[in-house]
Amino acid sequence: MTEMGNHPRLQDRADSREGVPFLPDYVLFLLASTSAAASEEFHAEVRANGLRVPEWRVLACLSDADGQMVTRLAALSLMEQSRLTRIIDQMDARGLVERRSDAADRRRVRVFLTPAGADLARRMIDKARAHETALLDRLPGGSGRELKRLLRVVYRELCADD
């Protein structure tokens, strides 16, 4: 059976309701499926380096801006705050991050990379950039780079709505 692939291509079908198949022409399906298919290879590399995907996301977020609050990290890494709190506990225990009180407001807690965490973040970001280059090179006729340019526009627009 060819039906077992992880990201099967939907075939156009003439016999669906109203004669028009829905999912292959639905932008939210295309976004979610393309995101999953594109991320899958790199996530395997993340796990091969002893990290879970949420841990990699936290390292990458803190590498761009160290000392973030958990609320902000949860939003950037697309995770429920309760789940992220447990992940940060585990990363703290492994010596990758540490919590410190905000200098201006002691009730606020911020998360910082340790030197070991910063080093691991740097190495994983190098791998992520290499994977991205290979991925974009593989897509036909510059479509990957054009997709990235448009995603920057759309991401800014959607997130500016908040």
Place this chain on the structure above:
Amino acid sequence: MTEMGNHPRLQDRADSREGVPFLPDYVLFLLASTSAAASEEFHAEVRANGLRVPEWRVLACLSDADGQMVTRLAALSLMEQSRLTRIIDQMDARGLVERRSDAADRRRVRVFLTPAGADLARRMIDKARAHETALLDRLPGGSGRELKRLLRVVYRELCADD
């Protein structure tokens, strides 16, 4: 604090490692974040209609091609098969889908929409199409429709690799 938004925009920062912030220029981050932000509004509508997001995905998949196997539905709806099996059990109990043996191979089980499930699928697809039109109209200068065109190219390419 403005740090509490669900999908905050990353600011370019000149002070990150190597002087170049990573995430705002990383295509897997842009894909995942744009997908999450774009889906969020419609998923609220899905829940307001008494469905969970995975249930909506199953209805949409079956509406395009009824009588699929669970392995294929899991791949299309981006879910672990074990989780999807439980969701199909619950949808079966609600009278939205039913399992039947494959005509040619009785060991294979296929999932079909009931008339009630097909009716709900049709109504939700109409809502999804309306939401998509509004979303694409909102994005500046045709960028949404161009993004959709490119996603179709990239989706085909990534999924043809399987």
